[in-house]
Amino acid sequence: MAPRLNCLTGCFGWQPAKLSRCNELATRAWMWAIHLILVIPTAMATFIARNNYLLVERHLQLQQYPYHPKMGLGFYMTYVGGVVLFPWLFVATLLLKKWYGTWTLLYGIVNLALAITIAMAITMQAQFLPASSNGCKDGKAMNWQVVGGHDSLFMLAAKLDRNDANKAEAICKNMVAGWTVASTVAFFQFVLAYISVFFDEREFSLLNPVRPLVWLVIILIGPAFFVHDLIFPRIRLWLSYTKKGVAELRSTKDLQIPPQTQFTPQYQSFEAPKTKLTNVLAIEHVLLNLIGYIHFEDVVNLSRTCRAVREVVYPPQDLDYRVPKLTRHCCSIAEQSKCLYCNNKICGSCQRNPLWPGLSGRRHVMGCKPYCEPCYYKSFARHPRGYKKPCKCHSTDRNNEFQDVCRSCMVKYVNTLQAARHKRYQQEARNIAYKENSECGGCKKVLKDGMRWWKCKKCGGECRDKIHPGFVKRKKERDIEKGDGGNGEQDANASWWTKWRSIL
Ligand SMILES: [Zn+2]
Numbered sequence: 001m002a003p004r005l006n007c008l009t010g011c012f013g014w015q016p017a018k019l020s021r022c023n024e025l026a027t028r029a030w031m032w033a034i035h036l037i038l039v040i041p042t043a044m045a046t047f048i049a050r051n052n053y054l055l056v057e058r059h060l061q062l063q064q065y066p067y068h069p070k071m072g073l074g075f076y077m078t079y080v081g082g083v084v085l086f087p088w089l090f091v092a093t094l095l096l097k098k099w100y101g102t103w104t105l106l107y108g109i110v111n112l113a114l115a116i117t118i119a120m121a122i123t124m125q126a127q128f129l130p131a132s133s134n135g136c137k138d139g140k141a142m143n144w145q146v147v148g149g150h151d152s153l154f155m156l157a158a159k160l161d162r163n164d165a166n167k168a169e170a171i172c173k174n175m176v177a178g179w180t181v182a183s184t185v186a187f188f189q190f191v192l193a194y195i196s197v198f199f200d201e202r203e204f205s206l207l208n209p210v211r212p213l214v215w216l217v218i219i220l221i222g223p224a225f226f227v228h229d230l231i232f233p234r235i236r237l238w239l240s241y242t243k244k245g246v247a248e249l250r251s252t253k254d255l256q257i258p259p260q261t262q263f264t265p266q267y268q269s270f271e272a273p274k275t276k277l278t279n280v281l282a283i284e285h286v287l288l289n290l291i292g293y294i295h296f297e298d299v300v301n302l303s304r305t306c307r308a309v310r311e312v313v314y315p316p317q318d319l320d321y322r323v324p325k326l327t328r329h330c331c332s333i334a335e336q337s338k339c340l341y342c343n344n345k346i347c348g349s350c351q352r353n354p355l356w357p358g359l360s361g362r363r364h365v366m367g368c369k370p371y372c373e374p375c376y377y378k379s380f381a382r383h384p385r386g387y388k389k390p391c392k393c394h395s396t397d398r399n400n401e402f403q404d405v406c407r408s409c410m411v412k413y414v415n416t417l418q419a420a421r422h423k424r425y426q427q428e429a430r431n432i433a434y435k436e437n438s439e440c441g442g443c444k445k446v447l448k449d450g451m452r453w454w455k456c457k458k459c460g461g462e463c464r465d466k467i468h469p470g471f472v473k474r475k476k477e478r479d480i481e482k483g484d485g486g487n488g489e490q491d492a493n494a495s496w497w498t499k500w501r502s503i504l
């Protein structure tokens with residue numbers, strides 16, 4: 001039994017990647033088959049190369065300028081290669097019956113050496129021969145590589161060897177035929193060398209027949225894979241960082257939502273009159289019973305009847321308890337909802353359903369989820385399987401839709417209503433981003449301060465809308481003792497450098 005070359009399956013703790021196991025008998029069968037294929041072409045190539053070599057040897061003029069200096073060598077090497085290869089095919093066929101396994105590598109080395117010899121020879125020949133026998137036809141042989149007044153190679157050979165210039169075409173065709181056959185031999189010899197060098201059937205062997213193919217694939221696809229999988233995602237991540245950084249610098253930190261001024265009645269100059277209506281409404285269960293039959297809006301209108309009624313419907317000292325009670329009792333219990341614009345309670349019979357343009361902010365507030373950097377890299381920058389393109393849902397956000405609106409909002413101007421609502425959505429989106437202990441939509445870990453990416457719930461793509469803050473740094477607890485204003489105050493009139501530094 002042949003010795004096993006254990007070093008081929010790895011050394012110093014390193015092991016080549018596992019490949020499929022191959023069949024030793026198949027290797028030998030292929031070698032025998034190629035030996036058989038090679039016999040006749042090798043004999044032909046050797047015979048032709050010998051004749052041509054002797055032709056060049058006989059005539060000194062053919063070895064001199066302007067003819068190719070390696071002409072003789074080209075034919076000679078083909079001849080020597082063929083002379084060694086021809087008997088070797090028979091010897092190797094016989095040896096292979098008894099000596100195989102690791103010994104195949106020795107055949108491989110011999111085969112490779114012969115293949116290289118013949119390949120070098122035909123490369124030399126290619127420098128002074130036409131590519132095909134078409135290059136010899138129609139007098140082309142007489143004009144092939146003619147240098148300043150000298151005869152062509154074939155012309156001179158015909159004159160010197162056959163004393164007939166018309167034989168140039170025949171000599172040319174003969175040489176080209178020899179070259180073609182030698183090329184065929186070289187091709188099969190390389191295949192033979194491949195099979196016999198990569199002989200090892202073991203899965204982990206360096207000389208497993210599949211190994212060169214795997215390397216080839218790695219060499220061809222490796223760089224593209226490297227760029228696609230490691231370089232591009234990082235570029236995307238840094239581009240995203242830059243864009244968000246710039247957007248953050250340009251954004252205004254705090255939204256200008258005008259504070260709601262609360263009405264404070266002037267009790268000093270007002271004594272609530274005791275009307276009969278107030279006497280009745282002051283009894284809470286009577287009031288609530290009455291409210292049970294009217295809509296929320298009508299409760300508000302009822303309180304506007306007069307100051308005295310307002311005092312009993314919305315008693316200032318009891319507002320925190322009274323308002324929820326009123327809200328609970330008014331409107332029909334079934335199909336309750338809230339007005340999209342003023343947030344007041346509405347029900348099926350008091351709501352209106354105008355066909356108005358949709359509000360983009362709603363989608364961001366309800367659906368978009370924050371992502372941390374590692375999750376953004378994994379789910380978006382790397383373009384993994386199932387990756388969705390950046391969100392384009394804004395194109396359908398403003399489509400007309402039926403909205404649930406209270407009667408008071410219904411009569412207001414829609415653009416003003418929507419602008420005010422959008423501002424509230426902006427504030428809500430900011431609140432969501434700055435919320436303590438909010439979780440990453442991907443890994444569910446609590447998000448720290450830093451860059452945020454957002455994923456659209458509707459389409460699954462990255463939401464790049466400016467409504468979401470790109471960078472989140474939570475305000476410090478305001479320390480009044482130190483006179484510390486927190487980050488928020490600093491933002492308002494900080495220099496660009498301070499802003500930039502806080503992002504970095
Ligand atoms: Zn109602």
Ligand SMILES: [Zn+2]
Pocket residue numbers: 339340341342343344405406407408409410
């Ligand atoms: Zn409303």
Ligand SMILES: [Zn+2]
Pocket residue numbers: 363364368454455456463464465468
């Ligand atoms: Zn969004």
Ligand SMILES: [Zn+2]
Pocket residue numbers: 391392393394456457458459460461
């Ligand atoms: Zn989307």
Ligand SMILES: [Zn+2]
Pocket residue numbers: 371372373374375376440441442443444445
């Ligand atoms: Zn995450």
